[in-house]
Amino acid sequence: MPLTDTKIKALKPKAKPYKVSDFDGLYVNVTPNGSRLWRFKFRHEGKEGLLSFGGYPATGLKDARRLRDDARALLAKGINPSAEKAEAKAVAAGKAENSFNKFADLFVQKARKEGRAKVTIKKMEWLLDDARADFGDMPIAEITPQIVLKTLRKREKLEQYETAKRMRSRIGGVFRYAVASGQAENDPTFALKDALIRPTVTHRAAITDEETLKRFLTALDNYGGKRMTVIALRLLMLFALRPSELRKARWDEFDLEARVFNVPAERMKMRRPHAVPLTDLALELLKELKALTGWGDLLFPAQTSAHKPMSENTLNQALRRMGFGPDEATSHGFRSTFSTFANESGLWNPDAIEAYSSRQDKNAVRRAYNRSQYWEERVKIAEWWAGRLVDLSDG
CATH class of the missing domain: 1.10.443.10 (Intergrase catalytic core)
Structure with a gap:
């Protein structure tokens, strides 16, 4: 009979792992330490396969059945759901590897190798702090001009127009580094050139007469x-x-x-x-x-x-x-x-x-x-x- 939340909660650990089936290949694997883990057993091209959907109650009964149904839909199309999941995981890992933070780190390292002064490096890192906080973990190729502008607008609201201008420049440097590395197609800050409020230029006072x-x-x-x-x-x-x-x-x-x-x-x-x-x-x-x-x-x-x-x-x-x-x-x-x-x-x-x-x-x-x-x-x-x-x- 199909599982219910009441039945799952009542499952007790034993000396050895054991299975309790739902239907259509979905079952709960109960371990000796009391964990209740979702598994989906299937066959693809004559070979047996197994998918993991996490543990109960983090993954609820409805979610586990939805994941099973998604996997069965792939099987109906001749697609191995295990291979599909592995590929999606690899893509996600690749995106994390090519995050804005990664290229910001490389950009700052480049400046250090070029012999930039410590105060210049410190200022560069400070100008990148807001971007790191807002979209640092995002894949750099997926960051749009609108995402960057939202960050810069925060400084504009504080009337820090010169800071916003300098931030746009430093963030743009990171994107151009990523473009040169083949991990981004363009620099989204270029489109923001005329979107920011231009700061009033104040020249340093000097004696000229x-x-x-x-x-x-x-x-x-x-x-x-x-x-x-x-x-x-x-x-x-x-x-x-x-x-x-x-x-x-x-x-x-x-x-x-x-x-x-x-x-x-x-x-x-x-x-x-x-x-x-x-x-x-x-x-x-x-x-x-x-x-x-x-x-x-x-x-x-x-x-x-x-x-x-x-x-x-x-x-x-x-x-x-x-x-x-x-x-x-x-x-x-x-x-x-x-x-x-x-x-x-x-x-x-x-x-x-x-x-x-x-x-x-x-x-x-x-x-x-x-x-x-x-x-x-x-x-x-x-x-x-x-x-x-x-x-x-x-x-």
Whole structure:
């Protein structure tokens, strides 16, 4: 007679496994430990086969009969249900193997092998966190633009428009990596290019006129804070570097005899090494700084640890104490200060000016073919810029 839930619940374990049939090949296998397991016995092409449908009560009586009926329908079509189940399992395993999380991991590993800075890797992982949480376990080939957009909209609701933009870019990088690996057909973030709210671009404040620069240099001459901070700001202006490229400088990167500061590629935004000419003024400042911090590896160690560089906040706080608000001057803005004065002088090749401050040419074709370093002209620019700053600060 067919099974009922009451009969199944009443089944007791014995010393050896035993079977209790339902009908059409379905039965319950009762084990010595009390488990009640669904089995379906069938024949295909003259050979006996067996399917497992899980255990009772996780798989109920109705579900077990439905699974049996599905298997019998396949048999009626000449299909082996065991082979079909194995294939479906393999497909599911393959999808899990090619999840978004897998390619996100590979994408981050690639960035590490390329020598990206630790802070860059950390930011990359942070930008991928939301995507991992929302669709990380999904097969990457099945993720649609709408699925990605739903994740990005969460940031937009918080008015974090720039974050949403950067997230789209990083998520797109993962998809393009998967496309190149042959596990995805397209990058769904491409379709979202015009779907996100465009963030308002806020440029870092920079001193770009002569009178304000004179006022700043006077304030710097009279600054009552730490001498190391003053030297850092002076060298930042002379070198036209990004703050992080100077703050993390080490003494072994300076060749004083050759008069060059070699910034390693891993610290440069463009991921290529950069050489900075050292003028007489720069050498004087370095000599003074050597007496202050030459006992360690870093030019500008933090106050709390000799093994960590000073923070960019230290430089910006000094600017505030000198009376320059965040809308008037920032440590990052001194590259623009140099670029403005150098270009307005009309004395130098624009490409040499860009090379001096390690800016990337926006013209991709010209960037690819224009490989000149303009070193001799950059040395002249360095001397000119140092002299200009001295003149503006009344010597």
